Amino acid sequence: MKARRDVYQAIADPTRRAIINMIAAKPQNVNSIAEHFNVTRQAISLHVKILTDCGLIVIRQQGRDRFCEAQLNRLSEVAAWVDQYRQHWESKLDAMETYLEKLKKERYGKQKK
Known part of the structure; x- marks a missing residue:
């Protein structure tokens, strides 16, 4: 059984904190998030997965796009x-x-x- 990540792991990384700040204002898809960072889309996808595992974001499907939405109550x-x-x-x-x-x-x- 995989251990569930906690919110502290999520905010420990500056890239993840920046992602949270970005999507707190407006949900965005992974491609638009990745455009703001000098790392691969795959790296951003991993950060998004960690944030999802921690419950800080949810992914909403809209047509072909998957939008990341902040769950700041966590x-x-x-x-x-x-x-x-x-x-x-x-x-x-x-x-x-x-x-x-x-x-x-x-x-x-x-x-x-």
């Missing part, structure tokens, strides 16, 4: 993961700000004497 998993660290760093920065304010008051108080 990125909420990444946003939630990042948010826990944002909260951690915000609390650290708040503590540093409090400390700096305390130092300013101490120095300002010494200058007045």
Whole structure:
């Protein structure tokens, strides 16, 4: 049984992130996506397959063309993961700000004497 790829694998690659950005605005077929990169169409097809396996895009058939459509709701998993660290760093920065304010008051108080 093949292991399912996860969303983190998909966004780890800059080409895949660029593809997601492109199709987030407007669904596109693989040929039009490939035109924006200096790699083979086969390489882009592999990136699209990985993005599909991760659930970040779906392929919709329209006539002869297959269009890649973004499924950005899967990125909420990444946003939630990042948010826990944002909260951690915000609390650290708040503590540093409090400390700096305390130092300013101490120095300002010494200058007045």
